[in-house]
Amino acid sequence: MRERKPIRNSVRFEVFKRDSFTCQYCGRKAPDVVLQCDHINAVANGGDNDPMNLVTSCFECNSGKSDKTLDETHILDRQRAELEQLNERRAQLEMLIQWRDQLANLEQDQLATIEGKVIKSLACPGLGLSEGGRDSLRRMVKRFGAELVLDAAQSSAESYCERGPDGNVTHESAARAFSMIARVAAVLQLSKDKPYLRRLYYIRGILRRRLRYLNEAAAMQLMEEAVLHAMDIDWLERFAKQCRSWTQFRKELDAFIEEEIRGED
Ligand SMILES: [Zn+2]
Structure with missing residues (x-):
């Protein structure tokens, strides 16, 4: 059996950063889960510690597909494993903080x-x-x-x-x-x-300059409604340049919308 070389911390950091500190199997993130570097091509099959062969995996996802048969029934083994996990968690928190700083x-x-x-x-x-x-x-x-x-x-x-x-x-x-x-x-x-809004703002500007009184909010709403009922914007602009009052403008658009609604029945 080939020897498993430990993955250098700098390599692990690069892999975690590349994967945004997220388990690539289940999508959970640090610090909610303890992350590991999983070999895509297993060490047993000749896989190495190149970042291209490494993927971020949480402890659970990684152990699910692990090829090692650890007997952790012995209490000392289990304690050691827990301690290792704790150290791992601490090291990862430091990496995570460094990443966020970057x-x-x-x-x-x-x-x-x-x-x-x-x-x-x-x-x-x-x-x-x-x-x-x-x-x-x-x-x-x-x-x-x-x-x-x-x-x-x-x-x-x-x-x-x-x-x-x-x-x-x-x-x-x-x-x-x-x-x-x-x-x-x-x-x-x-x-x-809504690409037409830019033109409607422009048309509102025309109305604002031409008319003595204008309810700007109502005008925008009415124009938008009319355009949604397929009113031609070029026609609307021409009309804005010649209509004489807010009342006339409103009536014309109201009539158009009413007609469209009746026509759609
Ligand atoms: Zn996972």
Whole structure:
């Protein structure tokens, strides 16, 4: 029988990290279960300790397919086995903590990069983020993802950044642009799920500029309802550019929706 060489700790750490500290057989994770490195090709069959031949397995899953016949009936053996498990658990907790630190560092680096890009979008000389600003950026990235936040920062800068007499973007307007990023990101995300929403926001903007009174929330709801009933968005935009009042707009769309509903019966 071939000798079983112990797997080096650094190798085990790499394998656990690769498998996200998750048993690849049952999906349970450390520290809920004690993990082991299982040989895909068993040592008895010539398998080695190369990471490619190793997979993360919990103690239970591994012992189920183990080829060893350990007689653990003897109390001393059992105690020794328990002690080994305890030591193993401790070693793994340390690995787990180290892994989480590495992930946290990675997140920190990523956040610093995003922060740099957001500051660049706002293009305001001397602008930096406060601790609070950094915190809200971190929450935004967690909620919307980096890409959407960067898009939103760009779009918010275009909408809200204003230049002062010296030609530079003012701190005040840049701060406002920053504070609007989360809202812009939320709209961008909605438009991703419902591609027509972006156009409806645009049409709402037309109405807002043209009409003396507009119930913006009701207008959005009504337009969305109409579009879901197959109203042509191009027609809607043309209509928004020539209708004279919120009442006229509402009546027209209501009538369209009513007709569609009756037609569907
Ligand atoms: Zn398992």
